[in-house]
Amino acid sequence: MQRFWHHLKQFVGYSDISYSHTEKTVSALGGFVAILGILWVTESLLGFPASLALVVSMGASSILLFANPHGQISQPWSLFGGHLLAAAIGVTCAQWISEPFVAGALTIGLSIAGMQYFRCIHPPGGATGLTAVLGGEQIQQLGYSYLLTPVLLDLLILLTVAMAFNSLFNWRRYPAYFQRQVEGAAKPSLPTQQTSLTHGDFLDALKQMDSFIDVNEHDLKKLFELASQSAQQSQLSAEDIQLGRCYSNGAINDDWEVRQIIDESPNALPEKDQVIFKQVAGKRQTQSQHLSRQAFAHWAKFEVAFENNHWVRKTADSK
Incomplete structure (x- = not known):
């Protein structure tokens, strides 16, 4: 059953990563303020119900800017480029193609291609x-003036609110450029053995994956450094391996495993x-095996416990 739920979560893309109540509240309040302003301005320009159709897309953008302010698709170039490019394509298709279904489908197809070429998804x-x-x-009837009012005006409102509101919180400045400036001034990255990786290295890696990923190379480098620091700080020793406890190798996807110590044969000689x-979790099912305590500690990255139907890492405070 554990394997079933593990694969089901991977299949549907469910993430175990959670965020604080403060972060969720801030995101919700930011979206509320932004859409309140956009609703007022758009309704004043277009009236009801014409204003509602446009507000729907701005509402989706507000979720990105306030729930994921550092994501690549939330940045100003993507925000303005994506909306204005698609709006221009939509107006053009509406004027030249009489069949609305064909015009709508072509608008989406050309918008996807345009956003990819201009890197503003x-x-x-x-x-x-x-x-x-x-x-x-x-x-x-607005024609190409649709790009200016209400689209551009709404985007300016959204950008202004996102910059002003997120600036109140030092962990979520917007655009992401400001957050990197704050982090760089506050505390330089701690050196690790892997810090020789450069900006170009990450760009090359992203190019080789040949698929759009909603993350920039700066966040990737920071994530890699933090993960490296965590790995260095969580090395287990032979003394940490205790009877009855469970340990994980910390690997990803199919390589991930959890093993439980079911017996031991202590000896003063390490070998x-x-x-x-x-093995109590993971893809590969094996019979009971034995290793030296030292070798097992080299395999194990951290201790885990099964809580609330999934495996969680044990911290120093929880032991």
């Missing part, structure tokens, strides 16, 4: 382009100090 922009085609006669273990 922003999914909510697709809805802005569709609104130009399917938003009704009142919006279609004869043996432990017997069984």
Whole structure:
């Protein structure tokens, strides 16, 4: 059953990563303030119900800017480029193609390609382009002025609120450029053995993956440094390996394993100090095996415990 739930979570893309209540509250309040302003301005310009169609796409953008302010698709270039490019394509298709279904489908197809070529992927922009085609006669009569009012005006409101609101919290400045400036001034990255990796190395790696990833190379480098520091600080010794406890190798996906110590044969000589273990989680099912306590400690990255239907890492405070 544990394996079933493990693979099911991987299949549907469920993440065990959680965030603080403060972070969730801040994100919600930011989105509320931004959309309140956009609703007021757009309704004043277009009236009801024409304003609602555009506000839908701006609402999706507000989720990105306040729930994921440091993500690549949330940055100003993606925000403005994605919406304005799709809006221009949508207006053009609406004027030249009489069949709305064809015009709408072509708008999305061309918007995807355009965002990729101009490196401004922003999914909510697709809805802005569709609104130009399917938003009704009142919006279609605006022609290319649709790009300025209300689209550009709404984007400026959203950008202003995102910059001002997120600036109140030192862990979530927007755009991400400001957050990197704050982090760089506050505390330089701790040196690790892997810090020889450069900006170009990460760009080359992203290019080789040949797929859009919602992360920039700065965040990747920071994540890599923090993970390296965590790995260095969590090395287990032979004395840490105790009877009855469970340990994980900390690997990813199919290589991840959890082993439990079920017996031991203590000895003053390291090579004869043996432990017997069984695998209790992971893809590869094995019979009970034995290793020296020292070799097992080299395999294990940290101690784990099964809580609330999933494996969690044991910290020094929880032991």
